Amino acid sequence: MKTKTAFHNTGYALGCGSLLAALVYFFASNWGALDRWQKLTPLVMLVIALYGLYVYLASRPHRQFLSRLSLLSVNVTFGVSLAVVGQTYNSHADSYVLFLIWFVATIAFAIAVRWQPFYVLAYVLGHLAYWLAFFPTIGSRDYADGIVILIVSALALLNGIIYVLSSSKRLPSPVIAFLSYTVGMGIVILLSNSLAFEAYYVWFNIVFIGATVFLIRRFIRSVNQLYLLWTGLLVSIFLVMKYVELLFHFEAAEAFFVTGLIFVGLFIWGGARWIQYVRSLAAPEDAGDKVERSGINARDMIIRALTVTVIAVGTLIGTVTLIGFILLVTEFDHPEYVLSGIGLMATLSMTAARKLNSVVRYTLLAIGLCIGVGTALVADQAGLLPIYIAATAIAFYSGKSFAERALWFAGTIVIAGLSLGQQLEDVKLTLTILTVAMPVLAWLHRFIRNPELGRALKMCGYYAFLLIFFALTFAGEHYAYDGLYALTLIACIALAHRADESAAYRFTLVLSGLFVAWKYYDTAWKLLHKSWSLALIGFVLIAVTYIAERRTIKAERAEKPAAGRSRLRFLGITAVVVAQLLVLSVQIGRSETILASGQTIYLELLPLDPRSLLQGDYVELRYTVSAPPASFTQNEPHIGRKLPVVIARTPSGVYEFKRLYEDGTTLQPGEAVLNGKWNGYRIEYGIESFFVPEGTGIETQRKAKYAEIRLASSGNALIVALHETAP
Template identity: 30%
Template sequence: MAERVVKTGYLLGVSLLVAAIIYFFAANWQGFDRLTKVALSIGMMGLFYGGGAIVAYTVKRHRFLSHWLFVCGAIAFGISVALIGQIYNSHADSFWLFLIWLIPSFFLAFITRYPPLRLLSMLLLQLTFWFYYFPSSYQIERSEWESFVLLLLFAVSNAAILVISRSTMAYAAYVAMHSWLFVLFVIGITEEKFRFWPYVYALLFLALFYFLKRRSYVLLTGVFAGAFFITQYFRFVEQYFQEWVFFSGLLLAAAIIYMGALLVRRTMKRSSSSNTTSASDEKGKVFIALFQALVTAVTSSLVVSSVMGLIALWTNDFSPYVLFSLAIGGFVVPALVWRNGNKVVRYTLLAVGYMLGAFSASGVSVWFLVGYSVALAGLFFRSTIGVRIMTAVALSVYGATIVSHWTDDFRFMLLAVLLLNGVLYTFSKSKYERIVFLSLSFGAFVLMTTDIVDRWDVLFHLLFVATLFGFLFFQKAPYERAVAWGYWWLFFVWKYYEYAWDLLHKSLTFSLAGIALLIVTALFEKRKQLVFTEKSIFRKKGLLIVIIALQVAVIGYMAFSKEQLLTHGKLVKLELVPIDPRSLLQGDYVRLGYEISTVKNVNARGTIQVILRKDEAGVYRFVDIYSLNRKLYHADAYQTGDVLMNGKLNGDTVIYGIESYFVPEKTGGDVQRRARFAYVRVSRTGDAILEKVSDR
């Protein structure tokens, strides 16, 4: 108990400090100059790496803390690279940011074999792929086969990691592989590319289901197969919207139920024959329950959409009371009465009834809805676990709908969901029920900490954090603590993208809370005189020192080269048009589109160097192309006084690397309204860096 409390306290404190640092730099506070920020970022890396080394070699009973600080050092390097991009207005969320971050993180993970570093490397690899294909600050038009090969390459890369990995990272690689295959499928149907892929994708699913033996892989494959079937179905609905499509949806749901039952039996038989575990063990039961839930989710979605589609075709004005009655009499009652029937069929009927009821709940009398909810609550404790879980979800929706009749504040609707599931969690004895009820409770709770600033907001924040801390410190059940940890990390993401409270203020609050937690935890540990035994990850110390030194050198070189360009580059005034988003790590920025970004009568790909010439108003305009793919194009158009600027040509659009201008938090709108021109420094070799934007 005491060991868990100490480790939890240290991890909470460290996570609060890391979040505070990210929030602080993302706020883009103007109180520090450029070089001071760079020095702070390097000092931050030194603090974490140095702190980890000091703890590792002076207080050996704290090896777990030294390991965490080492991971924070790897994260701090990424924050420093992002900060360089923010300070010098490089591309927001550029894939280069994540690639530069990935390389040392990969080697650190390889040397130490520490799972958090492996997970960080896997995440950075996916972010590198994502922002290479989907850049956030500009658009790229790709050919059909270029898109196909790139996305397939991303999937194959993860498949290679899956093959060579012997750790739990294999599951992450498998999920990432399927995610990219699914992205390939979605891009194909939305942009009408590679029309053959859905057929290949379907055959791939069949092959995987046939050859896979491990239950976890079968379950993960089922998740993506379900998403594939649902997407394909809605694609046909959009194209045709006819009766035969909706009846086909009902037949497809029946086929999925039948095939799912066969697959479960086959997988359990293969698993038991391969001397893993018997079909009656705990893992087997969990697999069956999860697979039944997956099949129920897919088939109920198909049935509900088919029923709603048929109703839309057959009637012009359908009463919500009729739909609600159909949901109860046609689906809920048969599912509750048919106790000995096939579980998946029964769960599907129940899910369809609850979903149809949810769609029509807002249109029926509140007292009718209250009576129905009371009846479901009365049947709740006499039902099986699966029925109770589904009924709890339905009662959460109905309860929120009932509360909406008395208040427009959605936080109190969520409060009803929180209280209902909190009570069910308290009295439930089933491990799986408790996990679901706890997840629903925390989900409602975190959504209550939203953008509305009033006394309720403060109260909800305090209660949420206090409840979360209570679970993290004192809950013994590992799965329930895992749920709490998941919402703790989600809370940081939620607060980052929330605009009601400034990032700078959040950073200050998190830093103070983190320091306080670390102090209290250290005092508690000293009082208990605990000793922790954990194997050190610091093998090959010389290589680790070299990697850390290279990280510092990279940050220093990036800052030095940018400063040289700002100091010695020629100042060029350009006309622009901006918009305003928020970066993943770097804070608010204005996305810039330049008048010189469009090149007429050219449609090519590759590196380009353009000729810019100053007009009477002092604005530099595009004149011609000097070189294309390192070959002279119209070099004779260059005149004395002109400026050559490098870029990348994509069709008829040039990307110069100056399309992002980072601003202090909540000032993007003002910059967007007044910005008409950008002032850019251009070196003799044509490299450009954005210095400022202005209205004149």
């Protein structure tokens, strides 16, 4: 019953997500057939309706998931509404303020509901607000390297604080703890790159090494396998980056390749020993256990990820270093024979060395395969390819886990594909043959007595079939392939669900989402068409899920009945929704006041054509009044300082820069005050963007020469229209 409940929740979540995506697409298209009230009124009503749905579902038994999902939809709709208000009144496209307001509302919901999706959404929105505050998409702000380092370092420090709070249970979200730890350490790794940050990289190398040593000791004391393994993964990334840096600094000299061979050996040995050590620990309950109880075996996933990473990274740098050593350090007359011999020797010896540590064995085997197969393809030694195919097949047979077997199954298919492609010289035909062959391989599991080996062959054939078929839809370049693949995915989802194959079901579901998302952007459809189709998909998913749920045999559900609703929590949620509606009302009212009573002025402009993250296509504007006066070169104001600018009407009806406004001065007839801010290069007035229907930006850029502005007595302005000629 638990599986069926998860299936129903997944259906509802996917349907709701499709409807919300349709909403975003619809308003991002900026459909010209709707006026501003026809855009804004339905959004406000939708926020109220979704809140009402939450109130209803929260009082119903067994509807805790749907009530939370409806509240999450309220919050997402609020974010879309903020974007649409800015789009409708053509003001502050992609502003960090939008994300900051949305972030505050999401944090309030997270505190009230304590549901992980709210925490994750708040984390993402907070990072977007922070980043866009310093690096907005409107205009450009160039910072010195030191300032950029300071901004990014502060973000890493902020993630460190979030990690401390969440890992100490003050912030009840193990997911946020994991994200903040990963992002914080990732930023430090990025800043330690000597090729990009020559003046500061040493300090960040020291910070990363020091933090890693401190945290590893902490994780060992708490026996936290999840973070120990993940730290090993981050250290692997760090070491690979150091290897690349050394490659550029040494300019591929002989000393580099000699040192590189030692580095590769230590990396493979250290990775194998680290995995073996962490797996030997008996872990108490930690964040990883909580994730496991939710249905995800986090430790096993990280062990597999780290194992694959060590093998992949060791193979990559080992292959490059060994080939470079043979070609540049030694002086063989025919290095291709030497490389081929090394490839064969490593492949055959590691295939036979079954008692060797699996990480070391498989890394050396992969290095031998890469060198041997690469040499065979380049040096016309195709006759050796069957040997390498047999070696990977034997490695698959002798594998100790599904992850190892999956790795060698993939290697077998890749080598076979390369061999087949070299002979046929037709990518489409090669992929077709492999696509047809995979179900046959999966079917052969029926004749294998070893159950683990048989299941590995079955699942690897299944996964490979879907992935190769996915690649074929791109090589085929025909809608018939897309349609056939879509039908195949639907059938596979149904079969996996019926057979209770949870791993295959999740894999196919994720692949289906990737396929739909990729093909959406691979077609010529506009956002409006995508909106309609996504809405249809959403309604169908919800309807099918509801029917399936109704037909489920009545029994005690795995989910506990909803507890009595806390009055204080309910009042808090209600207060947040009311605050959201007030924010929207204030924004709309303020803009409508300016449009109704503001002074009409015209400014000359220079348009560009970018795209907003949330709000669709818009024309980015540059005004002649944005150019700083000559006096700024002597007394330049601080960046971000408010600058009231006096603009004056010219005989043509267009306003031009006159002077900076000073308190107490009197405006002359035909003059007005326009509020701006100095950004270091020019004055920005908050009217640097004008939203247009999708696909019309280029035409607007070509024709528009003047902007019609409504100017309030306070100096704030809104764009009304763009014109080809002066008034």
